[in-house]
Each structure stands twice: as C-alpha cells, then as structure tokens.
Amino acid sequence: MVSGGARAVARCDELGVAPYSDAPDMLFRAYLTPAFAAAQRAIAGWMIEAGMTTRIDAAANLVGRYEGLEPDAPPLIIGSHIDSVRDAGRYDGPLGVMLGIEAVAALHAAGRRMRFPIEIYAFGDEEGSRFATAMLTSRAVAGTLEPGMLDIADARGISLDEALAPFELSDLKFAEARHPGALAYLEAHIEQGPALEALGLPVGVVTGIAAQLRYIVTVTGVAGHAGTSAMTLRSDALAAAAEMVLAIERIAREDASDLVATVGRMEVAPGAPNVVPGKVVFTIDIRSGDQARRDRAAAAILTALRGIAAHRGTGFTSEQTNDLAASPCDPRLMDLLEAALVAQGVAPHRLVSGAGHDAMILAALCPTAMLFIRCAGGISHNPAEHADPADAEIALRVMLGFIERLDAL
Amino acid sequence: MVSGGARAVARCDELGVAPYSDAPDMLFRAYLTPAFAAAQRAIAGWMIEAGMTTRIDAAANLVGRYEGLEPDAPPLIIGSHIDSVRDAGRYDGPLGVMLGIEAVAALHAAGRRMRFPIEIYAFGDEEGSRFATAMLTSRAVAGTLEPGMLDIADARGISLDEALAPFELSDLKFAEARHPGALAYLEAHIEQGPALEALGLPVGVVTGIAAQLRYIVTVTGVAGHAGTSAMTLRSDALAAAAEMVLAIERIAREDASDLVATVGRMEVAPGAPNVVPGKVVFTIDIRSGDQARRDRAAAAILTALRGIAAHRGTGFTSEQTNDLAASPCDPRLMDLLEAALVAQGVAPHRLVSGAGHDAMILAALCPTAMLFIRCAGGISHNPAEHADPADAEIALRVMLGFIERLDAL
Numbered sequence: 037m038v039s040g041g042a043r044a045v046a047r048c049d050e051l052g053v054a055p056y057s058d059a060p061d062m063l064f065r066a067y068l069t070p071a072f073a074a075a076q077r078a079i080a081g082w083m084i085e086a087g088m089t090t091r092i093d094a095a096a097n098l099v100g101r102y103e104g105l106e107p108d109a110p111p112l113i114i115g116s117h118i119d120s121v122r123d124a125g126r127y128d129g130p131l132g133v134m135l136g137i138e139a140v141a142a143l144h145a146a147g148r149r150m151r152f153p154i155e156i157y158a159f160g161d162e163e164g165s166r167f168a169t170a171m172l173t174s175r176a177v178a179g180t181l182e183p184g185m186l187d188i189a190d191a192r193g194i195s196l197d198e199a200l201a202p203f204e205l206s207d208l209k210f211a212e213a214r215h216p217g218a219l220a221y222l223e224a225h226i227e228q229g230p231a232l233e234a235l236g237l238p239v240g241v242v243t244g245i246a247a248q249l250r251y252i253v254t255v256t257g258v259a260g261h262a263g264t265s266a267m268t269l270r271s272d273a274l275a276a277a278a279e280m281v282l283a284i285e286r287i288a289r290e291d292a293s294d295l296v297a298t299v300g301r302m303e304v305a306p307g308a309p310n311v312v313p314g315k316v317v318f319t320i321d322i323r324s325g326d327q328a329r330r331d332r333a334a335a336a337i338l339t340a341l342r343g344i345a346a347h348r349g350t351g352f353t354s355e356q357t358n359d360l361a362a363s364p365c366d367p368r369l370m371d372l373l374e375a376a377l378v379a380q381g382v383a384p385h386r387l388v389s390g391a392g393h394d395a396m397i398l399a400a401l402c403p404t405a406m407l408f409i410r411c412a413g414g415i416s417h418n419p420a421e422h423a424d425p426a427d428a429e430i431a432l433r434v435m436l437g438f439i440e441r442l443d444a445l
Numbered sequence: 446m447v448s449g450g451a452r453a454v455a456r457c458d459e460l461g462v463a464p465y466s467d468a469p470d471m472l473f474r475a476y477l478t479p480a481f482a483a484a485q486r487a488i489a490g491w492m493i494e495a496g497m498t499t500r501i502d503a504a505a506n507l508v509g510r511y512e513g514l515e516p517d518a519p520p521l522i523i524g525s526h527i528d529s530v531r532d533a534g535r536y537d538g539p540l541g542v543m544l545g546i547e548a549v550a551a552l553h554a555a556g557r558r559m560r561f562p563i564e565i566y567a568f569g570d571e572e573g574s575r576f577a578t579a580m581l582t583s584r585a586v587a588g589t590l591e592p593g594m595l596d597i598a599d600a601r602g603i604s605l606d607e608a609l610a611p612f613e614l615s616d617l618k619f620a621e622a623r624h625p626g627a628l629a630y631l632e633a634h635i636e637q638g639p640a641l642e643a644l645g646l647p648v649g650v651v652t653g654i655a656a657q658l659r660y661i662v663t664v665t666g667v668a669g670h671a672g673t674s675a676m677t678l679r680s681d682a683l684a685a686a687a688e689m690v691l692a693i694e695r696i697a698r699e700d701a702s703d704l705v706a707t708v709g710r711m712e713v714a715p716g717a718p719n720v721v722p723g724k725v726v727f728t729i730d731i732r733s734g735d736q737a738r739r740d741r742a743a744a745a746i747l748t749a750l751r752g753i754a755a756h757r758g759t760g761f762t763s764e765q766t767n768d769l770a771a772s773p774c775d776p777r778l779m780d781l782l783e784a785a786l787v788a789q790g791v792a793p794h795r796l797v798s799g800a801g802h803d804a805m806i807l808a809a810l811c812p813t814a815m816l817f818i819r820c821a822g823g824i825s826h827n828p829a830e831h832a833d834p835a836d837a838e839i840a841l842r843v844m845l846g847f848i849e850r851l852d853a854l
Contacts, residue, residue, distance in 0.1 A: 227673070228670055228673045229670070229673035229674065229675065230674075230675060230678050231675070246672060248672070250718060258824070258827065259532070259826055259827045260823075260824065260825065260826060260827065261537075261637045261638070261799070261800050261825045261826045262705065262707035262709055262730045262732070262800075263637070263655060263657070263705065263730075263732045263798070263799035263800035263801065264636065264637040264638035264705075264798075264799040264800050264823065264825065265638070265705065265707075265799075265823070266638070266639070266703075266705065267694070267697050267698045267700075267704075267705055267706075268698070269639065269823070272694070272707075274690060274708055274709075274711065275690055275691065275694045275708075277687075278686075278687035278688070278690035278691050279687075279691060281683060281684055281687035282684065282687050282688060282691070285676070285681070285684045288676050289676045289677070294675075295676075296671065296672065296674065296675065296676055297676075298671035298674075298681075298718075298719070298720075298721055299683055299684075299722075300671055300683075300713075300716070300717050300718045300719060300720050300721065300722060301713065301716045301717060301718050302683060302711065302713045302716075304709075304710065304711045305532075306530060306531045306532050306826075307531075307709070307710045307711075308530055308531065308572075308573075308574060308709050308710060308826075309573075309659060309707075309709045309710050309728035309730050310530075310572070310573075310579075310707070310709060310730055310800075310801075310826075311530055311707075311709045311826045312707055312709065312826075313708075313709060313711075314532075314827065319718035321671045321672075321718050321719055323671070323672050389672070389673075390670065390671075390672030390673040390674075391670055391672040391673050392672070414669075414673065414674070414678065415669075416670060416673070417670060
C-alpha cells in the first residue's frame, strides 16, 4: 500500500497536467479558471473519500470539514493554496492541501476524532498570478480585505466579479468567506529555498515570515553622446547604479544571516547603445526574519548609495514602497510542531520563511504554525520543482503528531 | 532681417516640438513615423522656398536639388539627418540640413549657380533609434547596404518593409536610393563634445571619424525567489553585469586617451522586484580615433568580462554587432574648408569626431568634408543641447566659401 505522503505527492503530480492546467505545455492554474474548477472537483472528491463534507465558500475557496467530538468547538484549519504561477512547479501550494487531506484520511481510517473539528482549506488565490492582488482569498477568510481590493480585473479586462460568476458567486458577497473563529492554523509548504537540503533535513519548523522592505531608487546623471563624451567628463547614471548594485550585494553578504537584498528590476534611460545613460530606476527588496536586522541593513544600504551618488556627482532619490512587518508563528504551536518532529527522529531546526504565505494572513484570525518540507535544489516557481515522497511522508507524520498534541492540550 | 544662420537654428527649434516629435513631452523623431513625415513636409517647403526641386528617394530620404550650369555634372551633396534619439536635442542632424538649405537660399537670392548641381540630403535613419541598424539610409545612398541589413523590425515588431508602406516605398526597392556619383559630400554638424568650446572657437575642420566597435552581451544567471534565495547561493545576472559595467568604465578611463566605452542599453529579466535576475542583456560601444587602440581596449574589456563571468559562475556570450573603421575626411577638401574658415577670421583647428556621421558612410561614394559647430557644454543627445545662432551664421559663411572654392577648382 502506498504511503499517505507518497499519495499526496502523486496527487500533486496528477494536478500538474490537463485538465488541471490552463496551458497545454506547462502548469499554469490561475484563480477561477476552468483548470482551477476542475482541480477543485478532483480535490473535493478526495476530501469526501477522506471522510469530509465539502463546500465552496464565498471567496471560491474549497473547504473540507471533518467533525470533532465537540461540534461547536473552533476548528483547526489546515490549508494552503491551489493556484499557481505561470510555468509552475507542482508542489508549491497543492502539497500542503494534499497532506491536510491525508492527515484527515489517516484519522478517519483509524476511527479517530479530535475534540475540535478539522477544516482543510484549498485557498484560491495566493500567487496573485491572475489579479494584481495576491492572497485575496486568505484575506477574505481572515477578515482583512481592504476597501477597493476587490475592484480588480485580469490582463484581459475580466473583473473579479465576472470571474466569480461561473462559480455562482459575486464580489458583493466575497467578504462573507470570513471565518467565525479558529483554534489554530497549520500550513505545510515546500521550503522554496536550499536551507533544509543543505542541512540534510526533510522538514523544519518555520519561526515566521520575514519582514520585508521595498524601495524604488532613481539615479540621475547626464545623458550624453557615447562617442563624444570624454570618460573624465561623464556623469553616467548606469555606472553609478552598477556601483550601487554591488554595494547592496556586499552589505547583504556581509550580514551573513538570513538577510537577503535584491535588485530585481532596473530600467536604463534613454536606453540607446550610443547614449551615456542619464537616468536609472531600480528596486531594492530587503528581507530578514529579524525586523531590526532588516532595518539596520536598509539604513546601511541607503547610506552607501548616497555616498556613491555624492562621490560620482549623480542625483539620488529613494522611495519606500513596501514595509511588511515580520509575521511570527505562534511560539506554543512551534513547540508542539517541533515536539512532533523530534518524535519522528528528525533533528529540530527552525528557519524563517523569506517568501510570503497564506499563514501570514491567517495570523490575523488565529495562532499559526508552518512546517517547511525540503525541496530539491531550493528550486521553486519553476517546473523543475521537486519534493521527495519520503519527505512528504515524514511531514504527514509530523502533522498528525501535531494534531494529537493540540488535542491533548 | 534675420541671418541665415539664425534662421537655420530657429527652424531646428520649430522642428523640436509637435507635430514634429512623436512624443508629447520631449523630442523623439524616429525614422518613418508620423512626426518624421511631418518634418519632411515642412523641410520640403523650405527647400522649395530656397529655389530647389524636391523628391523622396527609395530609402525615404528627402532630397532637394539646385541645378548647376552643367546639369549633368556630378553634384555636391550637402547633408545630415533628421531622425533623432529619444529625448533628443534639436540640433544634432537638423542643423546641418538647415544650413545646407540656407546655403542654397543665399546662392538663389544672389542669382548664383555653380558649375555643379547641389543636392541637399535630409537622411532618414542615422541614429538607429527605431531599427537596430544605424545609418541605413546613407548606406543606401552610398551603395554599401549588406545582405540581411533590411530584414529588421522595430521594438513593436513592425518590419522595415511595413514601416515604408505609408511612404509608398518597399524594402525591395530600398537599394535604388543609391546615388549615381557625386563630386563631394559636405556635412555641418554640432561637435557633440567640449573641444571647440574649450578653445573658444565657433567652428572646426573634422579630420575623420573615430573607429567604433559595438557588442551585445548576454549574462545568464539563475532566476530565483528574492525572499528564499540565500545570498551565498545566488547566481545573480544583474550583480555580475554591474561588475562588468564598472570594469568597462575602469578600462576606458585607464586608457586616458580619446578612447571611450559606453554601456548605453541594459535589459534585466524577468524584471520583477521579488525575483533575482536570471538574465541581463547589455550593449558596449567602444570608440577611438586610433583603430589599434580601440581594438586593444575591446580585447581587454572582453577578457575582463569573461573573467567576471567565470568568477561568478554566470553564463556569458558577446556578439559583435558593429565594426566601423576610422573614416578619414578628404585632405584636399579639408584644405578648402579650412581656407574658407580662415577667410571668416576663425583660427584654424582640426579635430577628430568621436561620433559616427553619415559622412563616414558617404566616404564610399565620394570625397567627404565635415565642419563641426561649437555646442554649449559639449552636451548632445539631451534636450539641453544648444547651438548659438552666431556660430551657425559663421558655419553658413564657411560653407558658402567652401562651395565657391570648390567651384573655382
């Protein structure tokens, strides 16, 4: 008999191709598309098989429910997302949903019920790969939607309301997906990074989601003719920006912690081969699990950049466009998860999540815990994404241990 | 009455705004656009006013012709270009065309005809700001088009042939713009550099055009999630490219001659703030009046870039897209131009052109001469570009003196 972990991985693989992808030659399953609806139908079937009742909530999340001994007790929510980026891997999101179903299936097979009900949420929109706003559906569940957030359309001009219509839903009632109150939220997710693999560990306890700062920087030099502007008389915005990119990399490397800093977007103007660049605009993204460390690095980076601009005589402005606080997981739940992990013979390791997850949204609703699963090479958002069935099986056993321990509190 | 030089400058100013620019808030007039066609119509009117007949040739160059006493004699061509870079100055190109028209207007007003006809060419594509290949239209006139050179498309995917259609032209007949044979080519152009201003001279005689090499470089790293890719494990294509930009600048500075090297265009992919760049493409433009010096610098740059790529473990390819030999002006014509200049009371000064010009292409057709006009601060390819009407008037008189001397040979 195949293990629950292996079956969870196999079901992710099954969901990786038509009719569960909207693209013929790669995995792309965006919120509210035909492939999305097909995936919901398949997953609902597996939920029913595992002993659950199912429903689609007002935000088009698929929810499976396994009753507890105390039917009115606030439930443990186990969830992740089933939408994907374009040309995605198969495990980012679905693996957490499939493992939740396997956990319930195992309890159901053993005739076990907890005091609390268990609800498995297959969130609809985490990636934001169709509409501009990500994590829309966990926001609805957590009750943290903001005004105007639903007034969005996809690249083809289809509004959220129009996209909801085939599901017999409407943006007017979207906020009714808000959850009445939960005991806890547990999410299993591939790490999307190389740390567990480097340590030789199948799973790890997430301490929280990194604090993030984002800036837009503008460097202004003087555009000039590439053939006639003597090297000594130039004010080259790109040369200045290049020095800045290296300073950002150096400061982040010197920190030698979980801190990361990235220049991901850069535009060079006027952008002709025969013109010395007069203006460069670029983004900086700085993250760390430790908010103070992040802020110190940001200050060091901005100081270095101002120094480079002053030295080169270029203009420099920076604008902060994002400031996301660190979202720590619940210390008590982390201890429960770690105890369950140690009981499976895994060396305990705690790590911060550089990426955002539905868990950081659900933290507004209830205490949260996250379990990271090793993924090959740390590769994600890429068809080469890979999770090992044996690791998934360990994750499943840790989740079951966590549920037992939560029930025993 | 306004002087011819001042009128030439004023007409450049007139051509600097709508409807002669394709952008509402800056000057951008690319080859074969609506603004380009509008400029041709205005300039053709001025040519007719100056006593010329006009036509559009097979490469969409506007040509005005002022007959000579010997109608079948090979003509003196006076020309420059009317296309511009993005966010351009108003004098780079158009001033040479306007001064040519003023020279003919002065002869016409005086009832003077030379033995030879005079043709004023307003070249269509010198900057290469729409299609990748620059100086396409002077190449057509000089008969130096190469196979495949017309098989090009702009950034929106519009082919040269499609862009020619509104002008009732086709790439199939483009080469028919080839000139049957000319006596000489004269081009007046702003210096686009600071030498004449530093010497306090309004105009100078150009000895030749610097040798130029151009490359497209592709740096390939590994795209990754900005939040989960640890600094030590990244292969960031932009950080590698930044190091390369600084190496190029350093090598060009160390040369401490007329050598210049420029990274003018850079594209970063995928170009999202939360993704570590996986690929960067940039251009390198290297120029010197001394071809061997240029080639030594290019070799040093490519060696340095390969070293950076190897050190960082990124992919690296470079493709040479341009190799323009140094193009000397004709010694006899230089002497005529200098004699005309001295007759205007200007101290003689000869200088090399770092920028390429249509003159270097026309050298394949006939002997060439170029007159540089002082421009404020050496600034060009920039809206701050400025030419003094008094300098333009001196340039006009030098050109008329050159024409007289050529006629007297």
